[in-house]
Amino acid sequence: MDLILVNLIDGLVTGLLLFMLSAGLTLIFSMMGVLNFAHASFYMLGAYFAYQISLFMGFWMGLLIAPVIVGLAGAGIERYGLRRVHQYGHVPELIFTFGLALLIEEIVQFIWGKNQMPYSPPEILQFTLFSIAGNAIPAYKIFMLCMSMGIFIALLYVLTRTRVGMVIQAALSYPKTVEALGHNVPLVFMGVFGVGTALAGVAGVIAGPVLGTFPGMAFLLGSIVFVTIVIGGLGSLWGALVASLLIGWITTFAASYNVAMADILVAVGFEKPADLSESALRDLWSLTLPQIGPILPYLLMVLILVFRPYGLFGKRDV
Amino acid sequence: MGNTTSFGVTAVLALSVSATAAFADNVKIAFIDPLSGPFASTGTNGLHQFEFAAEALVNDKGGVLDGDMFEILAFDNKTSPKESLIQLQVAIDQGARYIVQGNGSGPAHALTDAIKKHNKRNPDSQVLFLNYAAVDPALTNEKCSFWHFRFDANADIKMDALTDVIAANEDVQKVYVIGQDYSFGKSVAEAAVANLAEKRPDIEIVGNELHPIGKVKDFTPYARKIVAAETDAVITGNWGSDMLGLGKAIIENGFTGPIYTYYAAGSGITGAFGETGKGTIRLIAEGQINPPATDEATAYYEAFRAKYPEGNIDQPRISNVIAMLAAAIEEAGTATDVVAVANALEGAEFDSMWGSKIIMRPNDHQAIQNMHIAVHTDDGITFDYDNSGFGVVTESEIEMAGMDSTSTCDMKRPK
CATH class of the missing domain: 3.40.50.2300 (Response regulator)
Structure with missing residues (x-):
């Protein structure tokens, strides 16, 4: 019972972190109509920038400055790169972001090398906030939780309750009409791209110290972010939230409980072969849930694509 | 007539031997490990340790035999068994007679198989495989080979x-x-x-x-x-x-x-x-x-630091590979006849500066330390x-x- 509570908290932290990445990606998708392959690279840049800044000015300045730099870089890339490519259609845009992801990874390796960076949480948050049945909940985890909650609420407020948000929403669905009404749609797009990448930057800043800051971090998280927005429904903020939390909890609970495939198969009514090493299905019989935990979101995505191709909350087809 | 032929053959042989001697100034050691991709940092660090060991332990002391220098040739295998075989061929073509590899037992298995075949088919360009880190026990058990020596302890x-x-x-x-x-x-x-x-x-x-x-x-x-x-x-x-x-x-x-x-x-x-x-x-x-186990190790590490301020000696066995190879070449009196070198390495005992005696076990070529x-x-x-x-x-x-x-x-x- 206690472990369930602990897992709920862990899953929530993972889920909300994922949400910070997928929120930006899904907004950018609604706008451009193509996936931004380089999105997770901005997450990596956030972590590296914050690490570099933290060496001179401490963690908190890193948290403040790094996302701004990442956001500005993102806006610049939209203005001078993507916008030019946009006129040639979706495929060149896709290839552009793909190339950008490779380029950023190489640049990071060039500047910081290939090793893990010693980026750690600030001293002030390095203590155990409380324990549930011997399981320590570090203060930094709760800090991550509060940060991502705060960002989600702020984002929701801006998008649904302010004039800027309404213009953005309108521009996402009917750009021609909004332009005709006298709004600067390219500026809106640049802003959305900048804010989206800045969100990824924030995620990098706060995840870097716990998940590790190394050149492979973008690749490790990149694929799961796409899975998230496909499950949630492309372009839907609520969908991104629900899917992120779902994935966070699925992977956490799957890793925590040693459910063996053999038990399930026996319960369903199959008979366990006497000598496993002779059985053709021995890999299936010896499988356990923690072994396949991180693969489950992909399985979920396949199921979603088969039964509900527009995702949980999406309005349009993938 | 018969005399003339045998004279001709002898002359050609003599020529070829002297030609080999002229080119054999450098003992070429091919380093085949990842220098790009996710494990590049491990590979690059290993390469630096090999280059430094060759420099400090052999070349600065006047080389082996009559002043033959150790030369490390670097090849990037991207941790892939397939790529390792391509690089092995290139290395052999460039005259390398000693192959060092360590990152990943997959490439190590591929190399040991390929080297076995190569040495059987090409008796005049045989090579030795000095494995400094691949720890799959099979390499010194069911898959063992005369041409393979492991300097790290297996898993x-x-x-x-x-x-x-x-x-x-x-x-x-x-x-x-x-x-x-x-x-x-x-x-x-x-x-x-x-x-x-x-x-x-x-x-x-x-x-x-x-x-x-x-x-x-x-x-x-x-x-x-x-x-x-x-x-x-x-x-x-x-x-x-x-x-x-x-x-x-x-x-x-x-x-x-x-x-x-x-x-x-x-x-x-x-x-x-x-x-x-x-x-x-x-x-x-x-x-x-x-x-530090010995004063020699302290001096060695300090010199390494001076050359690579960002580097670590995290694989001290690399210096053992170089030192033991040099000793075996001296004992065999040749760097080109790798069978003689292998026989010298087999059962060799060596006092490592890192605080251990090393015995290369003859029956499976596993270093015991x-x-x-x-x-x-x-x-x-x-x-x-x-x-x-x-x-x-x-x-x-x-x-x-x-x-x-x-x-x-x-x-x-x-x-």
């Missing part, structure tokens, strides 16, 4: 030594084994369970699990289980970011007992663990870094890793680990 010997230390610690009643879901992770887990069952049947294995390799973003749920199992010690063969992520998550979750690892040092990992890993992370390896269990700390560090102030200090030593371990090797020797 079974390491686990044997590690479990000796665990068995001697009465406080350890429960052990948790976790690893990456592939051949190496599995063999570590099997060896741990088998050894503990034999040496300390009272120790309970409270967890034995595998996780997908390079796919886990957050190790917290695994760490929760480890703490919930109330284990006294953790054993893992993880490396790279999987090692760092797992270690950090376990420690953050409040675990204070020892975490026994194979690869939790260097390549940024020591720096990233920093204060959090102090006194918890343990490492089993062959060489003793802190305190002292193993050291070291702890990650910042106390008493002479040479830190990653310029972090932290490093590994030797806690216990297992003399001539695996000396009496058996091998199923049935070696085919060239006639």
